[in-house]
Amino acid sequence: MTTASDEPAADPKMSRLLKLAQKFNCFYLNGFMKGDCRPFVVDGHQVGLVSQNVIEQLLKHPEVFHIRAPEHGKQNIVELNPAFRDYSTRSQQVDRILREFREQGMFVALKGWRDECYDVKSSADSLLKMDRSATCLFGVRNYGVEINGYVRHPTKGLCIWLQQRSDTKQTWPGKWDNMVSGGLAVGYGVLETAIKEAAEEASIPGHLIKNLVSAGCVSFFFESERGLFPNTEFVYDLELPEDFVPDNSDGEVQNFQLLPAHECLERVFMPDFKTTSCPVVIDFLIRHGIITPENESNFTQVIELLHVPLQSLYTYRTPNNGAAANNATVAATTNAPDLISSNKNSIENGKL
Amino acid sequence: MTTASDEPAADPKMSRLLKLAQKFNCFYLNGFMKGDCRPFVVDGHQVGLVSQNVIEQLLKHPEVFHIRAPEHGKQNIVELNPAFRDYSTRSQQVDRILREFREQGMFVALKGWRDECYDVKSSADSLLKMDRSATCLFGVRNYGVEINGYVRHPTKGLCIWLQQRSDTKQTWPGKWDNMVSGGLAVGYGVLETAIKEAAEEASIPGHLIKNLVSAGCVSFFFESERGLFPNTEFVYDLELPEDFVPDNSDGEVQNFQLLPAHECLERVFMPDFKTTSCPVVIDFLIRHGIITPENESNFTQVIELLHVPLQSLYTYRTPNNGAAANNATVAATTNAPDLISSNKNSIENGKL
Numbered sequence: 001m002t003t004a005s006d007e008p009a010a011d012p013k014m015s016r017l018l019k020l021a022q023k024f025n026c027f028y029l030n031g032f033m034k035g036d037c038r039p040f041v042v043d044g045h046q047v048g049l050v051s052q053n054v055i056e057q058l059l060k061h062p063e064v065f066h067i068r069a070p071e072h073g074k075q076n077i078v079e080l081n082p083a084f085r086d087y088s089t090r091s092q093q094v095d096r097i098l099r100e101f102r103e104q105g106m107f108v109a110l111k112g113w114r115d116e117c118y119d120v121k122s123s124a125d126s127l128l129k130m131d132r133s134a135t136c137l138f139g140v141r142n143y144g145v146e147i148n149g150y151v152r153h154p155t156k157g158l159c160i161w162l163q164q165r166s167d168t169k170q171t172w173p174g175k176w177d178n179m180v181s182g183g184l185a186v187g188y189g190v191l192e193t194a195i196k197e198a199a200e201e202a203s204i205p206g207h208l209i210k211n212l213v214s215a216g217c218v219s220f221f222f223e224s225e226r227g228l229f230p231n232t233e234f235v236y237d238l239e240l241p242e243d244f245v246p247d248n249s250d251g252e253v254q255n256f257q258l259l260p261a262h263e264c265l266e267r268v269f270m271p272d273f274k275t276t277s278c279p280v281v282i283d284f285l286i287r288h289g290i291i292t293p294e295n296e297s298n299f300t301q302v303i304e305l306l307h308v309p310l311q312s313l314y315t316y317r318t319p320n321n322g323a324a325a326n327n328a329t330v331a332a333t334t335n336a337p338d339l340i341s342s343n344k345n346s347i348e349n350g351k352l
Numbered sequence: 353m354t355t356a357s358d359e360p361a362a363d364p365k366m367s368r369l370l371k372l373a374q375k376f377n378c379f380y381l382n383g384f385m386k387g388d389c390r391p392f393v394v395d396g397h398q399v400g401l402v403s404q405n406v407i408e409q410l411l412k413h414p415e416v417f418h419i420r421a422p423e424h425g426k427q428n429i430v431e432l433n434p435a436f437r438d439y440s441t442r443s444q445q446v447d448r449i450l451r452e453f454r455e456q457g458m459f460v461a462l463k464g465w466r467d468e469c470y471d472v473k474s475s476a477d478s479l480l481k482m483d484r485s486a487t488c489l490f491g492v493r494n495y496g497v498e499i500n501g502y503v504r505h506p507t508k509g510l511c512i513w514l515q516q517r518s519d520t521k522q523t524w525p526g527k528w529d530n531m532v533s534g535g536l537a538v539g540y541g542v543l544e545t546a547i548k549e550a551a552e553e554a555s556i557p558g559h560l561i562k563n564l565v566s567a568g569c570v571s572f573f574f575e576s577e578r579g580l581f582p583n584t585e586f587v588y589d590l591e592l593p594e595d596f597v598p599d600n601s602d603g604e605v606q607n608f609q610l611l612p613a614h615e616c617l618e619r620v621f622m623p624d625f626k627t628t629s630c631p632v633v634i635d636f637l638i639r640h641g642i643i644t645p646e647n648e649s650n651f652t653q654v655i656e657l658l659h660v661p662l663q664s665l666y667t668y669r670t671p672n673n674g675a676a677a678n679n680a681t682v683a684a685t686t687n688a689p690d691l692i693s694s695n696k697n698s699i700e701n702g703k704l
Contacts, residue, residue, distance in 0.1 A: 013476065124365065190645040213641035217655050232652055234645055287639055289565035293542040293586055300584055300663070303569050307659035311652070 016269060017282065017291070018298035021220075021305035024275050027228055028221035028308050037228070038067075039316040040138050041079045042090065045122035046316035049139035049228055050078045057106060064093050077316065080128075090128035091117075098134050109136050109226040112170035117186045118142065123311065129186050133170075136227030141310060142183065145194040146280040147212070147236045149179035149202065149246065150288075151258060158288060160264045160281070161246055163201065164255035165274070171226075175274040176267060178281065179246060179256070180204070181233070190234045201253055202246035204238070213237045215287065218279040218306045221313070230310050233280055261290045279306050368621060369634065369643070370650035373572075373657035376627050379580055380573035380660050389580070391668040392490050393431045394442065397474035398668035401491035401580055402430045409458060416445050429668065432480075442480035443469075450486050461488050461578040464522035469538045470494065475663065481538050485522075488579025493662060494535065497546040498632040499564070499588045501531035501554065501598065502640075503610060510640060512616045512633070513598055515553065516607035517626065523578075527626040528619060530633065531598060531608070532556070533585075542586045553605055554598035556590070565589045567639065570631040570658045573665070582662050585632055613642045631658050 022029055031037065038055060040048035050058070055078060058065040066079040084090045102110040110133055117129040120140050135142055149161035161179040165172055182197035184190065194212060198204040215235045222229040246256045259267060265285055268278045283306050285291045286299075293299045374381055383389070390407060392400035402410070407430060410417040418431045436442045454462040462485055469481040472492050487494055501513035513531040517524055534549035536542065546564060550556040567587045574581040598608045611619060617637055620630045635658050637643045645651045 214638075214644040214646075215641065216638045217645075217652055219652070219656070234651075286566075286568045289567065292566040293569075294566075299586075300569055300571070304571070304659060304661050304663065307656060309656050309661060311656065 013297065015296060015298045015302075017296055017302050018305075020269060020278055021282070021302045024222050024278055025220050025305050025308060027223035027230075028305075028313075031223050031228075032221070032313065035075075037139065038075065039077045039314070040140070041077050041316060041318055042120065042127045043080075043082065043122070044318045045127070046077075046314040047120050047122060047127060047138075047140055048135075048314070050137070051139075051228070054107075054137050054227075057101060058097075061097050064097055077318075079318070087126060087128055091130070094128060094130055098131060107137055107227075109133055112226075114170075116183075118183065119186050132183055132185070136224075136229055139228035139230060141314070142229060142231045143190075143234070144181060144183045144231065145190060145197060145234045145236065146178045146277070147180035147194060147198055147202075147238050148215075148280065148284045149204075149238050149240050150284075151240050151242055153242060153260075156260045158261040158290065159258050160261060160284070161202075161240070161256055161258050162264065162267065163246070163248075163253045164257070166252050166254045169252060172274040172276075174254075175272055176270070177274045177277045179238075181277065181280075184234075194234070194236050198238070200250040201248060202256070203249050204246070208238070208240060208244065211239055216283070218283050219308050219310045220276075220279050220305065221308055221310060222276050229276060230313070231276060232310060235280055235283060237284065261285060261288070265290065282306060365649060367648060367650045367654075369648055369654050370657075372621065372630055373634070373654045376574050376630055377572050377657050377660060379575035379582075380657075380665075383575050383580075384573070384665065389491065391429045391666070392492070393429050393668060393670055394472065394479045395432075395434065395474070396670045397479070398429075398666040399472050399474060399479060399490075399492055400487075400666070402489070403491075403580070406459075406489050406579075409453060410449075413449050416449055429670075431670070439478060439480055443482070446480060446482055450483060459489055459579075461485055464578075466522075468535075470535065471538050484535055484537070488576075488581055491580035491582060493666070494581060494583045495542075495586070496533060496535045496583065497542060497549060497586045497588065498530045498629070499532035499546060499550055499554075499590050500567075500632065500636045501556075501590050501592050502636075503592050503594055505594060505612075508612045510613040510642065511610050512613060512636070513554075513592070514609050514611060514616065514619065515598070515600075515605045516609070518604050518606045521604060524626040524628075526606075527624055527629075528609075528622070529626045529629045531590075533629065533632075536586075546586070546588050550590070552602040553600060554608070555601050556598070560590070560592060560596065563591055568635070570635050571660050571662045572628075572631050572657065573660055573662060574628050581628060582665070583628060584662060587632055587635060589636070613637060613640070617642060634658060 037049040037051050039046045040050045055067065058078060059067060064081055066081055067076045068079055080090060084093055098110065101107055102113055112133040114132045116132050118132045118135050119126045120128050120130055130140065151159045153159045163177050163179055165175050165177050167174045180198050180201045182193055184193055195209055198209050213236060215237045217232055217234050219232045222231065264281060267273055268281050282291065282302065286303065296302065389401040389403050391398040392402045410430060411419060416433055418433055419428045420431055432442060436445055450462065453459055454465055464485040466484045468484050470484045470487050471478045472480050472482055482492065503511045505511045515529050515531055517527050517529050519526045532550050532553045534545055536545050547561055550561050565588060567589045569584055569586045571584045574583065616633060619625055620633050634643065634654065638655065648654065
């Protein structure tokens with residue numbers, strides 16, 4: 001029977017897998033509620049969340065970033081100057097400020113400047129592009145691809161290829177990671193990115209990459225000292241022959257290792273595994289019957305934390321956004337109205 | 353570029369798969385927000401949601417069901433008499449009232465009385481059991497298992513076995529459904545239920561059932577004229593040889609059919625497919641590379657709606673629940689604090 005002391009925060013029954021799922025969702029579970037971050041709005045649509053230390057710097061550029069109070073709210077929002085009417089103007093204006101920040105050594109995230117852009121999108125359209133190192137400063141949704149390379153070994157059973165990141169990588173140097181992964185840069189499709197990264201990171205030849213199988217996506221919301229990471233990773237599985245060994249061709253990988261599935265599960269709990277790559281490994285181990293309702297006490301909770309409702313977190317709309325102006329500070333979206341309600345109430349209560 | 357008219361509710365770009373995912377989440381997306389349903393609380397923990405027409409009848413049994421206002425809220429909650437201190441007493445008391453309702457022909461749901469019970473649980477413990485036909489009256493979370501039986505056909509490619517439910521079944525008679533499915537009754541484990549149902553519904557022999565692979569779970573929140581269905585289905589895949597044909601042995605199935613994957617996808621859009629079985633088929637087609645980011649424009653949204661955060665919807669706690677009494681009308685849970693905030697604000701604003 002239940003007792004009054006079973007408060008989940010200190011639940012002794014919580015599995016280590018659930019604890020790990022909470023770790024890569026640290027912002028979703030903790031930061032979002034604190035209310036320190038403000039909606040980042042472009043063309044009337046919330047596309048991100050900005051923390052106070054970033055807002056302090058944006059305030060110095062009022063020609064680009066407006067800090068304004070919503071009609072019925074008590075707290076500010078950060079808005080890209082609505083006078084910038086198109087993709088190109090918005091991209092150039094933001095890029096200019098980001099390069100200033102970078103020269104001033106302002107943010108640790110910008111030390112990893114990539115000269116490769118991510119799209120910043122509303123639910124329907126691309127609104128601007130931004131260097132991929134900077135999206136975490138604005139809490140903009142990130143999309144990437146990850147490939148689970150696996151072998152059905154005759155004696156060891158299901159085995160998974162992991163890569164060890166190069167010590168010279170700007171993010172997570174030296175950490176263990178999935179066999180192949182990469183961000184979705186402007187102008188590249190999802191499958192296209194997967195095939196490109198498979199060639200660059202692991203030299204997967206054409207006759208093997210044709211076995212690539214799309215297997216869904218994972219979504220989570222992580223926070224680090226660099227910023228906010230509302231990430232969605234498109235997941236692919238690739239069965240490989242026993243005698244194939246991945247070989248890096250772009251200098252971003254220092255090692256590959258083939259691990260039996262159960263050893264792979266142990267590896268994700270190690271501090272030398274890239275935290276934000278854990279969701280894809282866990283999802284693979286769940287889909288392939290290694291993690292099951294029988295051996296994982298928090299099975300359904302873990303699966304929920306592999307698919308957090310990211311698009312439902314960014315529901316703020318400015319009242320002057322055309323047709324929605326009359327009755328909607330927060331417009332209806334297609335799903336998770338509870339979260340819409342949450343945001344709306346939080347904004348009105350001055351929490352968000 | 354985005355325009356002011358892209359309100360998602362009338363989004364012409366919305367795929368038919370997203371529309372279907374919204375259909376089997378009709379309560380999650382619409383009903384939950386209306387605020388007509390009240391928390392159902394047992395031993396201080398919210399375990400369900402009760403609609404007004406059910407509350408009207410529960411009011412006639414004040415010795416079992418208390419309607420009470422939460423300390424800081426403006427609306428009622430429905431509480432099982434806290435004097436019932438153990439599983440057995442609670443189960444007997446509720447069962448007695450449900451049988452009265454049934455004799456009076458009170459609810460259409462109870463016409464399907466099964467003499468088979470589901471557990472009603474807090475996050476940690478079983479609090480009582482209830483006939484499975486009645487859980488939808490209380491919006492209690494339902495757990496089931498479903499098995500995707502599939503064949504890698506030499507010429508037709510990936511094919512999936514579907515069953516047509518018997519015309520005499522109490523729920524969804526004559527509708528198309530997954531090969532094998534069953535609810536998690538009191539006293540049965542997840543894998544155990546899958547194996548039992550595979551034998552009863554499709555006569556899967558032992559040498560084939562040993563290939564059963566656990567593949568995750570789907571969660572959604574549906575509403576019908578019978579009541580509320582916050583369902584979590586544990587999903588299994590079973591590869592079958594080309595020459596095996598399922599054969600029903602319990603009279604609950606009138607037909608089995610093997611469909612190529614793309615025909616199976618078409619079938620879920622038909623009105624003669626059981627709505628609440630669509631999520632498992634869609635999840636299977638996503639995991640096996642049939643539905644991909646390339647051919648499904650709302651890929652990430654659909655996957656989100658296959659994994660809605662059900663446990664985050666039931667966060668109400670009574671203030672006198674022991675250790676949590678001092679500061680928590682709504683206690684912290686392990687995830688989705690935004691939804692907790694939503695519930696809390698909704699209750700305090702008199703919406704829920």
